[in-house]
Amino acid sequence: MMGGDDPERALVLTYAPDAVSSRALAAMLALDDRLADTVRTTSEPMLGQIRLKWWQEAIAGLDVSASPAEPVLQALADDVIAQGVRGGDLAVVADAWGELLNDELDEAAVARFAVRGAALFAAAGQVARAAADDPVRLAGEGWALADLALKISDADEAARVRSAADKALQATLGRHWSRNGRALGAMAHLARLDLAGVPRGAPRRVARALWHRMTGR
DSSP states (O other), X not given: OOXXXXXHHHHHHTTSSSHHXXXXXXXHHHHHHXXXXXXXXXXXXXXXXXXXHHHHHHHHHTTTSOOOSOHHHHHHHHHTGGGTOOHHHHHHXXXXXXXXXXXXXXXXXXXXXXXXXXXXXXXXXXXXXXXXXXXXXXXXXXXXXXXXXXXXXXXXXXHHHHHHHXXXXXXXXXXXXXXXXXXXXXXXXXXXXXXXXXXXXXHHHHHHHHHHHHHOO
């Protein structure tokens, strides 16, 4: 996954059709980073679930009340919720991250975790006014699962997640993306290169993203 200071993330954000869409995508990726840190720094699963539950309720609460004094939530309120995205639709991302705190990551849990990317991409596509036939949700699933596959130590689980990620990405990357959806399409292409073992910073990655920006392929 691209981190907040990753040059690839900065590049992808320039693919958004306007500044509003770029800020919205950045805010949602910052949320995803924070939730990832919550899981990564949790030693007790029960405590982790409590922390994620707080995030879930706080995100959903943006639909009905002002944001708490928390920078990630304030950015969501200002740059995402204000653009018509429902907090309730984004709150499922926190629930999806909770799957990693369970004992087993079986096929059903993998599918539930994939909602992380589907919800983020759907919301970003809504703000950017991506075309109805841009495969945003499926690309988001593949992006989320590719990120997870590279971080799992259990070989069987990693293979299961990698297979699901590859299936989702292969179904989206042969499609033509609208100009407004190309930031998300580029993220999917970069996720596919992650699975292929192409290292960050490789010229092939930048070239692939740029080609997608120009052609939608």
